[in-house]
Amino acid sequence: MKVEEVKSTVKTQRISAHSHIKGLGLDENGLPIPMAAGLVGQEVAREGAGIVVDMIRSKKMAGRAVLLAGPPGTGKTAIALAIAQELGNKVPFCPMVGSEVYSSEIKKTEVLMENFRRAIGLRIRETKEVYEGEVCELTPVETENPAGGYGKTVSHVIIGLRTAKGSKQLKLDPSIYEALQKEKVDVGDVIYIEANSGAVKRQGRSDAFATEFDLEAEEYVPLPKGDVHKKKEVVQDVTLHDLDVANAKPQGGQDVLSMMSQLLKPKKTEITDKLRREINKIVDKYIDQGIAELVPGVLFIDEVHMLDIETFTYLHRALESAIAPIVVFATNRGRCVIQGTTDIISAHGIPVDLLDRLLIIRTLPYAKPDIEEILKLRCTVEGLEINPDALSSLGDIGNRSTLRYAVQLLTPSSLIAKTNGRSVITKADVDEVAHLFLDAKASSKILTQHKDKYMQ
Secondary structure, eight states: OOOOOOOOOSOOOOOOTTTTOOSOOBOTTSOBOSEETTEESOHHHHHHHHHHHHHHHTTOOTTOEEEEEOSTTSSHHHHHHHHHHHHOTTSOEEEEEGGGGOOSSSOHHHHHHHHHHHTEEEEEEEEEEEEEEEEEEEEEEEEEOTTOSSOEEEEEEEEEEEOSSOEEEEEEOHHHHHHHHHTTOOTTEEEEEETTTOOEEEEEEEGGGTTSOOSSOOOEEOOOOSOSEEEEEEEEEEEHHHHHHHHHSOOOOSSHHHHHHHHHSOSSOOOOHHHHHHHHHHHHHHHHHTSEEEEEOEEEEESGGGSBHHHHHHHHHHHHSSSOOEEEEEEOOOEEEOBTOSSOEEETTOOHHHHTTEEEEEOOOOOHHHHHHHHHHHHHHHTOEEOHHHHHHHHHHHHHSOHHHHHHTHHHHHHHHHHTTOSEEOHHHHHHHHHHOOOHHHHHHHHHHTGGGSOO
16 A cells, blocks of 8 residues: 655745744734744834834835844844835835945946835736636647648647636637746646737646645635636736836847847846836826826845945935835944045944934844743744753853854754754753854954964
8 A cells, every 4th residue: 555645735945044024023002012923022123113114004104214223133134024024025125235236237326226116116907808717728739830841830729718607718829829838837727818918827726736746836726706708907016127127128139140239238237217217207107097006115225334425325316206115224333434435434334414314213132031032933943942951051142142143053053962862952062062163252352362373
């Protein structure tokens, strides 16, 4: 007798530093719950971020900026990601680091504007005549190649679509067959075909096949209701950057010369202000007609002190633009020299005139109980078991060095526990790992004590 185990269809994803963040963890009154949605402590910062989320939802925040300021490892990036989670996946969220602007291919200001446009969404609503249903038949009909030779060409394709109400058989053009192949449509998939343009959109696999063994996890969708041929409101979410790129690439010919010119072009193409102005005019026209709706997203710039004086002045203009996202900055610097200058010292390395525009949210260092709660969370996310003594020992290490360093020691501790034949991390495992590795403070202390033995 053969026994087969049915594999789960849940998508497995890599565990990252912030996999456990699910939101800001606020109650219905906007007050922070001490430990919720993957966030621990930082009550004042979370409450402030909650007010920012409410302002974004009520569309009263566009063109403004927020600064998350605090020492390293105090949850600035976590709060920015929690803001994105609270807004939902339909609101564009574009993360970048300050040093990204220093590209050898395109200007600094172009990198900034590109990311600004990535963080602004456009929701286009159109009522289209479509054929929608689950594919129950997909048969390409071949004929002799009119150009001669041995090959055959597809003259048309027969497709059967089924809904809860009925089914229909359609005879489609070969160009639509190519679109079906591009979308990787197979029998059992739920698709819709636009009657006018012939565009094909695969929505997912029919949930009737959800128990079937699949090599990779699929997104399952219910069988469509109503008739196969219907009028449907199609909602498309695009960013302004997508529109820029689509219009910036010239549709060149297929001759060798045009192909060579495409290969010799730099990897990144600068998009002109003129093209962006034309796209803005079309977007405004769509909004006025009620076809489209603007969705200002969030642009998160981490390590903002890495930007220089030129990019800061450019940020002023970008923030004052009629179409601007909500910008969230983060920095761990105190008073320091502004990049691109030699003698201008400012708080957080940001010019004073830009600081005036920002709502500043402060994050504070974690106390030992908070560090222990975060370590517990990380153990749950990474599927590790730890006993209370080991957790307390890691809490002491985090309090003495940094939270990030304590989190880094979790996996090595679990490997040592497995080597010793245990599934639970003990204090002895943590002590052994702490003896094997050095944190930044301990390393600095050793360098100071033995500075004569190192090259200066």
